Amino acid sequence: MPAFVSSRLFWIGALTVIVALVLPTYVSGYVLGLLTVAYYTAVFAMSWDLLFGFAGEVNFGPTFLIGVGAYTAGILDAHYSPGLSIWICIAAGALAAVVGGVILALPALRVSGPYFGLTTLVAVLMLQNFIVVAAGLTGGEIGLAVPDVISIDAKTNYWIALGFMLVSGAILFGLSRSAIGLILQASGQDKIQAGALGFNVTKHKLAAFVVSAFFSGLAGALMVFYMGTASVSTFVDVGVGVQIIIAAVLGGRRTVIGAAIGAIFLIGMGELLRPLGELATLIVSVIALLVILFFPDGFLGIIRGGAKA
């Protein structure tokens, strides 16, 4: 049945892309802005899924990588604008996230089980404190305003975010289906056996970390120049990381694409329910909890289950 399942997924995917492509003609700038944020969040969630779903590493601190990327780009721009092109700032953000990822991964890969997760969580708390303390550099709790933005046109921003999500999604998905993705899965499944088959497990997991960090950092940096500001509550807070993890689990682990669906769903639902005020988050959380309890394979699991029946 795999051909049928993938074809069904393919059609759903194609339909979604078409909808995303024609959307700017019909909806308001506000909705486009919302979707722009959703697309960046989708990249965060997909990057996280590469680490968890394939390499088997539970990273509780996706926002460490995102935050390092976002703030590096933001700080560079705030201090050197207009001498420095924002694209260089963005590239520097992605690079900084990769360096941060390696620094985080090297010691973290030595420990296993819950301790890996704890290490990553502590990294987030450290970054958060650093930003608050080094307020002169980072803007502290108020946030860092960057002088430049990519564009003030909602449509342009939307196209950039959509393009970025599609390209990163294609790369991450392709990677997960490639030889490296298979080796990663084998390592995540059984580290000892993967070693006995001749694979340097540490090297492959480190590579997964680097890729995950690169896309997280890049997305973080791009988002800074969309929003025009970087703040702890949008990029670093543990709560943001939690939302990313929930998005990935909700959409369906180990699918990459599911993570994107989950992220767009979470943000979309939050907005649809906004008129309900405080109840909005409550309802979204209840839905997410119900999905996790009753459909542990997430949205994609539901679709696939339907295809099998």
Place this chain on the structure above:
Amino acid sequence: MLFWQILIDGFAISALYALGATGFTLIFGVSGVLNLSHGAIMVGAAVAAWAAAGEFGTGPYMGALIGILAGLVLAFATYFIAVRPIQRSRAIAESEKEIFILTATLLWGIIIQEAIAYLFTNNAKTVLPIVEGVTTVFGVRTPRNEYFTAVICWVAIGLLWFLVNRTRRGKSVMAASMNPRGVTLLGIELSSIYLTVWAIYGLLAGVAGILLGMFLGVSSYSVGPLTASAFSIVVLGGLGSVSGSLIAAYVVGYLETGTAYLISPAYRTIPALLLLVVVMYLRPQGLFGRR
């Protein structure tokens, strides 16, 4: 003067941390569950006490009792809604249950937090204190409530120690944290041990939440930081080690108080986090962890 101030304030805060973290670590020790709705349960208990004592005029004692009851109810709800269904699920692989329980308890915590915000707004709430007035010791003027907090915390911890080390039920809980299979072989139902542990946890978290509400006040914004602080204390002390968390609570409490008074309140949490990072890298099982 400043020395005494730090000593007294630090002691009260540390006692509160210790009480909050004890139940958290006990659950991990017995059933391997890291309950990320911890902060929400503490705040839930405090808000229930606040609402009963203030809004509905039951007075501080009755309010505290209702708060503790709320803690108990929330703890059981957490277990039955977000933990047990996953533990018993066949659809979720054993190796993935950890991340599922973490995610589910986290969501459950958010649900409690949002429900509180919806029903009682986001405003900070101070629970009507049982003990009022100010007293001066060593030239430091301190609210009597602060001493009261420390005393109650230690009484509660003492009771827990007594329960675990001196009663049959408590000993079987202890035994289950070392070897669950051994307990089953001795004819003791693990399911009833879990219920006992969640009940103890609910009581401890409830008391800690109410005391916090009287001492510093709570709001739905305190949920995250409360979970995080319990989490770091427990990691520092060694997951599952009750005595380790008690010591870690004092280390963290004094580091924070000292930093706040001597350097700046803005830097409050940083030294403790640095310590946590160092411990994680050098000794990931925590200062007193058994593993």
Place this chain on the structure above:
Amino acid sequence: MSAAPMLEVNGLTKRFGGLVAVKNLSFSISPGEILGLIGPNGSGKSTAMKSVMGVERPTAGSVKLDGIELSGLPSHRIARMGVGLVFQHSRPLARQTVLENIKVALLPDKLTRLFADKDVDARARAIAERVGLGGVIDRRPPTLAFADLRRLELAKAVARSPKLVLVDEPFAGLTASEVADFSNLIREFRDDGRAVLLVDHNVKSVSALVDRVLAMYLGEKIAEGRATEVMQNETVRRVYLGGALVSTARPEASFKDVTPALQVDNVGVLYGKAQALQDVSLHVHEGEFVSVVGLNGAGKTTLFNAISGLVPYSGAVKWAGRNLAGGTAAQIARDGIVQCPETRELFGDMTVRENLELGGNALSDAERGERLEWLFGLFPILKSRQPQLARTLSGGEQQMLAIARALMMKPKLLILDEPTLGLAPVILETLSKALDRLRETTKITVLLGEQNVTFALPHADRVYVLDHAKIVWEGPPDRFEAEAAANYL
């Protein structure tokens, strides 16, 4: 066997903290030779194999493959140098097909190679064909039969054409015809000129296949030679069978209960897809002492866990005529069937006294005190060890504590699983005497599982032999020597 040895292991030692798992082990294997490495649980054979593979890092000694030192290298390097390991417990990728699973083993360990070479597909298909997976090549592992999952492990291990193949318990869980298939596959490896190391519990299961056998016990080599020689070896026989056999059995007719207290009817247990117990029936009368003997891996522990309600099973277990299905394990223990498991399951960070008191958790204070006194009479050493933490006890003392803790529950039926595992002969003596006293002074019913026949037989009224998940013999202990001993090892 004229060629120079391919694998040379010299003075291999592996310590885990204070425990010496492998002590100064030396052996060699030539190309085109199959060596069987055998020993009971805890003898260090698996650790030795893992040390060759680099999964465990040897504490001392050398492991040379064609003269190149492997010791200290990470396992992926060792694999690249031509060593393959067939794992006993496999966790294949569940969402990929059999073909893709085999392809994984053929992928390059390079980050720059996103896609595999074109010939990988053809090679993977050839390997699948060779190990007999040709018919299921597009299926996913969760839908495969157990034997096919084992074939998949074999396929992965030999995918890179290793010079040396290590096989962990090649035949565990396989049927007789599957064993024959696997033996042929392993012989083919040998005929290709590879060196093969088979690791198993006992000589019997590998004797038809191996060129040479090395027997280990408590981390050391105790015998080496042809399979028949090793089976005749005095030390080996003592380890597996113990010394001379004596018996003081009471005839089954002397037990007056018409319906036996414990009835196990046609019980079967599956671990995943492996048949761990097949159609096992046995009974124990009230007051009777029944021994189930069998080598490690025969299914004794599984049988006891089924009786204790710790694993799901088919068939029925009846206790005093009542079916036990549906009760929790703790409920069964409270009903009087108390198991003292092979793993002991003590509360390591509690004192001896606390462990015992927990055993008597359902008793009144007075009863508990009485029971404690009685147990201290049975195991005097425990009395002096009361305030000590259980994990600081010696192995023999821990075993006594485990038995004593089970006895604290006032069991009607005591299940003892491998009490002699890893214990020195002196301790066996003490344990043996305690069991004698128990049998003589109380009316307790005992079901003892043992590999060591000399320990199991003297106490027993009746004996069952368990082999490959099935009961193969039943009778009084004095007939064991004549009827069952020859096939036992």
